[in-house]
Amino acid sequence: MSNQERQLLRKKEFPDTARDALPIIENLIINRNKHDAAMDLIAEFVFRERKDDQRNPQQYPKQLQFTSRLSSIEEFQLVLVLCNFFSRPGPDATRNAVFFSLFGGSAGKTSVLNKLISTAVSGSIAPLLCAAGTWMQQLGCTSPLSLELAQCIVKDFIIFSNKSSEQLKSLPMVAPRFAANFMTAVTDLYLNGGKGQLVAPPDLLLDVITEWVSENPALCLASQQPMALPSGAIAMPVVTPLAGLIRWCVLSLLITSKQELYSKLHLAVLQSLLEATPPITAPPSALNAQHLALIVNSLHAEMDSLVKMGKSLNEEYIHSCLERFAQAVQVGLTSRCIFGNILQLVCRLETLPSKNKLLQIVIVANKPT
Secondary structure (H helix, E strand, C coil), rough: CHHHHHHHHCCCCCHHHHHHHHHHHHHHCCCCCCCCHHHHHHHHHHHHEEEEEEEEEEEEEEEEEEEEECHHHHHHHHHHHHHHHHCCCCCCHHHHHHHHHHHHHCCHHHHHHHHHHHHHHHHHHHHHHHHHHHHHHHHCCHHHHHHHHHCCCCCCCEEEEECCCCCHHHHHCCHHHHHHHHHHHHHHEEECCHHHHCCCCHHHHHHHHHHHHHHHHHHHCCCCCCCCCCCCCCCCCCCHHHHHHHHHHHHHHHHHCCCHHHHHHHHEEEEHHCCCCCCCCCCCEEHHHHHHHHHHHHHHHHHHHHHHHHCCCCCCHHHHHHHHHHHHHHHHCCCCCCEEEEHHHHHHCCCCCCCHHHHHHHHHHHHHC
8 A cells, every 4th residue: 555545544534544444455465465564554544543652661662552542433433334344245255354354363452343243243244243253263262352252242132131132033044153153152151160150141042042053953063164264374173062052951950940941952952963973984073072071070060069068969950960961972972973082081971979870871882891
């Protein structure tokens, strides 16, 4: 981009600067492979970042720090500009490349990002949601930025709502990859023994996800579909929501008596595991044995707490909990969709203190002779 073109942009008012800069940024990223120049334009004309010179006493020369100057109104204006830009027809790989360049892994842009994706869900803007789904997958669905985005969607469409919106219900049809990766993120937020006390998901969120998976068992595998990545980009390993959903169904029995929806979700997850059977020539890829072993860790922690409170591990709900887990593991093994160290998983199952009959059958059937 010439200095004259840059000066012309500087004479315009925001958000016109962002609107006019975005096609130039796209051209630099895709056609000219000038990523550094594109990032400069993004900083100055899209996010209006200011370079502040600050002397660091531990380091010379001066350090350049970037500070966003967007007000709340300007953030809203930028969201509308970005919605229009990403709604244009064009190659998915190009759209994804621009989205990555705009938001990358920077925590400083989450306010705009969260507003943008919430607006995209409300407006069912498929191209934008597809780009966001790819971004989550490449960054990691349980990364801090992905989790923050998932929390924003839950807050906007679940916490502040009396009933689920039609846009949220139809999300799997609009953007299946985003819906699958959103599920992976939110399952990490709730009923997660690794994050302290077990907290159940909001009833409305549970209802929506149960409806999604029940109506479309293959949705859990949407993140495994090929991604449209820029040339030279490497696809990150795929994590499906299956392990998180199994954990919800299993651990929910330890904290709540509201089991009707969890029972329905459990049946839907079992159907998803059957759908996950890979072709004969392909290795398993849908469910990591290590992630299932983490559920064993959570069960140990919760059962230890029950014992300390003087409760028996022979209660009916404990057996129901272990039976759900055993069913999921067996269906996953039968469907050949579990990968990783399966022997180690079976050994971990043996450490569970309660002698549940179905669990013992699964252990014996899958333990090497």
